[in-house]
Amino acid sequence: MFRQLGWLAAGVMAALTAQAEVRVQVVDGQGQPLADAVVSIQAPGTPASTAVMDQVGKQFVPRVLAVSTGTAVAFPNRDDIRHHVYSFSEPKRFELRLYHGTPSQPVQFDSPGLVVLGCNIHDWMVGYIYVSADPWLAVTDAQGIARFALLAGDYPLTLWHPDWPQPQPWQGRAALSANTPALPLAVRISAAAPAAAPSNPFAEAFQRTLQQHAD
Amino acid sequence: MRISFFARVSLGVMLLLLLVIGSLAGALQQAAQQALERHAQEQLNIGARVFERLLALRSQQLQDEVRILSSDFGFRDAVASADVPTLRSALRNHGDRAEASEVLLLDLHGQIKASTSAAFAEGQPFAYAQALLTQLQNPQHLLVVPVDGVPHLLAAATVRAPLPVAVLIMGFEIxxxxxxxxxxxxxxxxxxxxxxxxxxxxxxxxxxxxxxxxxxxxxxxxxxxxxxxxxxxxxxxxxxxxxxxxxxxxxxxxxxxxxxLNAVSAALLGLRERLLSIAGLAFGASLLLALLLARTVARPLERLARSAQRIGQGDYQAPIERLRVPELAALGAALGQMQHGIAERERQLAHNALHEPHSGLPNRTLLEERINSAIAAERPLGVLLIGVANFSEWLSARSGDAEQQLAQALAQQLLELRRPGLSVARLLDDRFAVLLEEASAAELITLADQCQQRLSQLRDWQGEALGLQVHIGVASYPQDAHSSEALLHCALAALHEAQMHHEPVQVYEQAKDAARQRQIILVRDLRQAAERGELQLHYQPKLNLRDGQIRQAEALLRWQHAELGWVSPGEFIPLAERTGSIAALTRWVIEAAVAQIAQWHAQGLVMQVSVNVSAADLAAFDVCQVVEQALSRHQLAAQQLVLEITESAVMQDQQHALAVLQALRELGVGLSVDDFGTGYSSLAQLRQLPVQELKIDQTFIRQLGPEGDDAVIVRSTIEMSHRLGLKVVAEGIESALVLELLRDWGCDVAQGYYISRPVPASALQAWLASDAAQVLQG
CATH class of the missing domain: 3.30.450 (Beta-Lactamase)
Structure with missing residues (x-):
């Protein structure tokens, strides 16, 4: 079940602290904080070179990981069963055959884009690695808040969320500060909580496509 | 046509069976048809479910195939590679493996990305997207679509990588x-x-x-x-x-x-055949039942019917069959009782028919039978017919069951005779008969005398004589008759003879019987003679010897019987006197004579006509009144009629006769004493009678001569009569000599054949005018 939410008045809440931190809060069309949203800011800086995508309880943890290009991501398996992590996504096709523990080689993500992770033996396991050329990347927490060690200012901004219906992420500019106004992102919100095994993703996608054709 | 009970029962049972089996068959067939139809429907329902299940199964299999393929890592890799030829070859490969008709891959926009079938062109939107969606949401839903007019069963699965990237469809031709x-x-x-x-x-x-x-x-x-x-x-x-x-x-x-439905029909046909065979069996059973019924009921009934027929034909001896079935046994017993009862009653009836109830003696029928059997065996036989003349007078003086007592007493007397070959019968109240076989005439007469004496001397229990007047007529076979009826008739005739002549016993004589037959006929017909116009008056003229005139005639009655011809008055007059019809005759004569006188008078002929009146007439009716009426009717003078009364008539009841004669004389009618000289009257007696004339009987005249006794009697009678003032008529004159003698002796009137025989009235007229009469009258 989906609800179509319209665009609302936009605002960026950025908070510049003494430690030079800006906070970006993303809310959905209804003004509710939106977790697992990727906030990418184009600003000078040095991104982190490694990242970790755990598999815990037959789920990818975190569900959404945002990395800059060139980042090596480790896929440690903390379950007592094996996983077969793969990606058929264009920016990075790879496959980690059935393994325990942490594979010896991390996977390096060189091309920007969205990489959807799956486990070949656990179909419901879906993870997202958002690869961007931007150095500043963060994923919102449960309060929909992402923090950046940046000075307040006007920055080009990119927003994405797994439920974002568009093929391209949202792009714009925003005046960021420690108290940046909340950024609304019109996502399709599943009535159910993110399910362990989505019943019919194709149907959703297909329906979405049909809707667009109708528009 | 009459149908026997047996046939009716059989027919009834069979019809009932037919009805029952027919309706049963109808109901069964209907029920069977319904059941079979329901069965067929049920089968169709099951078939439909099986069919759906089969398709679902096939769909499931196909979906499994599709799912397995869609989750195949290599396949997904190929899908992700987006290389269409690779994809198509992969699809074909897997399609061949699953023996699918077609395998398609749709992208998330519903476009056909790769296809193994020309019916689904690549790059075209999938035509059955809506149905596809339904199945994707509900895998149970069958996805059946037409492909080139052929139904294809499709199964679809999402290809995930791991998010849905495509839809894989596999088709299977139904x-x-x-x-x-x-x-x-x-x-x-x-x-x-x-x-x-x-x-x-x-x-x-x-x-x-x-x-x-x-x-x-x-x-x-x-x-x-x-x-x-x-x-x-x-x-x-x-x-x-x-x-x-x-x-x-x-x-x-x-x-x-x-x-x-042919199987259904076949089943029904089988049912019908079975019903038919059951019906056949039932018919057979009913026939057997009917036969059994016939054996136990109908046949015995027929035998009873035959017994009843035998009884009807008079066979009361044949025993009635004993039957086992209680009802029939009861019927048989009743029939037996009936047989016995009928036999008893018939015996009683036969006895009653042949016996007389009071005396218990055989009746006339049985008597005749016995006579007939004797005649048939040519055994001589005598019949005594016993008549008790005063039977009814005797009875009328007594009361109650006197008749029975008397009859029994008489029977007793006769039965006590006890002779071999003797039997006794009672024919009428006062008629008994005794039959004696092989008896001579003398024996018969002796027996008759014996009977007569026994019966007439019968006394009652007090010893008082009953005083019965018993007469017996005797007839015998073969002398007198050759049949029972004729023999009894003869005996009856003899009995009549005996009774008439007051003789105790009379043996039958044939001559007497013939005369009696003639008498019976005459007596019978005499009553109607006048009505039939058989009676006629003839007139014999009388010649007055004093003046030679013929002015008188005697009317004589003539009877022309239709069968017997002329019957003489000498024959029928005594009969008439005896049977009481003389009065009617005399009355007729008087009236006819008066009418004739009147007729002559009208024609100018004055005749004095004399009419004979008997003693019986004087006693039987008022002659005076009849004469008076006749005369006045014709307005005639009384002098023209003369009544001739026989001497005996006058003498029998002098007082009455005298009175009548006086009355007649007063009328002016002439009175004459007829047949004078035959009785015992004397002239002295005659003198007291008011008569004017005396007629000398012809016995004295017929042989009259100048000398002899007759001459003396006639001459003295004439003389004495004249002295008494009486005229004398002589009749029976047959010669001129006699006529002349009489004339000489002074006789007044002459009558006889010499003058004229009696002739009809018309002939008399003619004779009077004839020469002969003229000569006589001189």
Whole structure:
């Protein structure tokens, strides 16, 4: 079940602290904080070179990981069963055959884009690695808040969320500060909580496509 | 035609059976038909479920195939590679493996990305997206679509990588093989119908292949109906059920299941045959039952009927059969009682018919039988017919059962005679008969005397004589008659003779009997003689010897009997006197004579006519009144009529006769004493009578001569009569000599054949005018 939410008045809440931190809060069309949203800011800086995508309880943890290009991501398996992590996504096709523990080689993500992770033996396991050329990347927490060690200012901004219906992420500019106004992102919100095994993703996608054709 | 009880019962039982079996058969057949139809419907329902299940199973298998393929890592890799030729080859490879008709891959926009079938062109949108979606949401949903007019079962699965990236579809043609499989499973025929907007309906049927018949099929079936539909095809009958497979705006796919009804009919036929055989058995059983019934009831009844017939024919001796069935035994017993009763009553009736109730003696019938049997055996036989003349007088003086007592007493007397060959009978109240076989005439007469004495001397218990007047007539066979009737008649005639002549016993004499027969006829017919015009008066003229005139005539009665001819007055007058018809005769004579006098008078002929009156007449009726009436009717002078009264008549009852004669004399009628000289009267006696005339009997005249006794008597009679003032008439004059003698002696009037014989009135007139009369009158 989906609800179509319209665009609302936009605002960026950025908070510049003494430690030079800006906070970006993303809310959905209804003004509710939106977790697992990727906030990418184009600003000078040095991104982190490694990242970790755990598999815990037959789920990818975190569900959404945002990395800059060139980042090596480790896929440690903390379950007592094996996983077969793969990606058929264009920016990075790879496959980690059935393994325990942490594979010896991390996977390096060189091309920007969205990489959807799956486990070949656990179909419901879906993870997202958002690869961007931007150095500043963060994923919102449960309060929909992402923090950046940046000075307040006007920055080009990119927003994405797994439920974002568009093929391209949202792009714009925003005046960021420690108290940046909340950024609304019109996502399709599943009535159910993110399910362990989505019943019919194709149907959703297909329906979405049909809707667009109708528009 | 009469139908026997047996046949009726059999027929009734059979008809009842027919009715029962018929209605049973009808009900059974209906129930069986309904049951079979329900069975067929049930079979169709089951068939439909099996068919759906089969398709679901096939769909499931296909979906499994599709799912397995869609989750194959290598396949997904290929899908992700987006290299269409690679994809197509992969699809074909897997399609061949699954023996699928087609394998398609759709992208998330519903476009056909790769296809192994020309029917689904790559780059085109998938035509059945809506149905596809339904199945994706509900894997149970069958995805059946028309492909080139053939129904295809499709199965779809999402290809995930791991998010959905494409939809994999595998198609499977629902072909003859599936239909045959279904047929094997359910024994049902299957027809698949594909109807699309833009092409003709297409068929697939296990039933038939000929297009014309397919069209016929199409016409009959209603794919929208969810009910059983009858279907007739090439002479075969089916019950059909439509199973909708798929329906969209522009196409409709249905399956029809057909249950052949021939099996149903065959089952019904079998049922009918079985019923027929049961009916046959039942008929046989009923026939046997009827035969048994006939043996136990009808046959004994027939035998009883034959017994009853025998009884009807008078056979009372044959025993009645004893029967086992209680009702029939009762009937037989009743029949036996009836037989006995009838025999007893018949014996009683026979006795009554042949015996007289009071005396218990045989009656006339039995008597005649005995006589007849004796005659038949030519055994001589004598009959004594006993008459008790004063039987009824004797009875009338007594009362109660006197008749029975008397009859029994008489019977007793007769039965005590005890002779071999003797039998006694009672014919009438006062008539008894005694029969004696092998008896001579003398024996018969002796027996008759014996009987007569026994009966007439009968005394009652007090010793008082009964005083019965018993007469017996005797007749015998073969002397007198040759039949019982004739013999009894003879005996009766003899009895009459005896009674008439007051003789105790009279033996039959044939001559007497003939005379008696004639007398009976005369007596019988005499009464009607006047009415029949058989009576006639003849007139004999009388010659007055003093003046030679003929002015008198005697009227003499003549009877011309229709059969016997002329009957002499000498014969019938005594009979008439005896039987009491003389009065009527005399009356007729007086009136006829007076009428004749009147007639002559009218013609100018004055005649004095004399009429004979007997003693019986004087006693029987008022002669005076009759004469007076006749005269006055014709207005005649009394002097013209003379009544001739016999001497004996006057003498019998002098007082009465005298009175009548006085009265007549006073009328002026002439009175004459007829037949003078035959009786014992004397002239002295005659002197007291008011008569004017005396008629000397012809016995004195006929032989009269100048000398002799007759001459003396006649001359002295004439002389004395004249002295007494009486005229003298002489009759029976047959010669001129006698006439002359009489004339000489002074006789007044002469009458006789010499003058004229008696002639009819007209002849008398003619004679008077004739020369002979003129000569006499001189």
């Amino acid at each position: 072909d003859r093989a599936l239909a045959d499989e279904l047929r094997q499973l359910t024994h049902l025929e299957v027809t698949l119908l594909v109807q699309t907007d833009n092409s003709k309906p297409r068929w697939l049927s296990t039933l038939l292949n000929a297009p014309a018949q397919q069209l016929e099929l199409l016409r009959q079936l209603d794919s929208d109906s969810r009910h059983w539909q009858p279907l007739a095809l090439a002479g075969e009958h089916y019950l059909s059920l439509a199973v909708p497979l798929s329906e969209a705006a522009d196409y409709q796919i249905s399956a029809f299941l057909h249950r052949p």
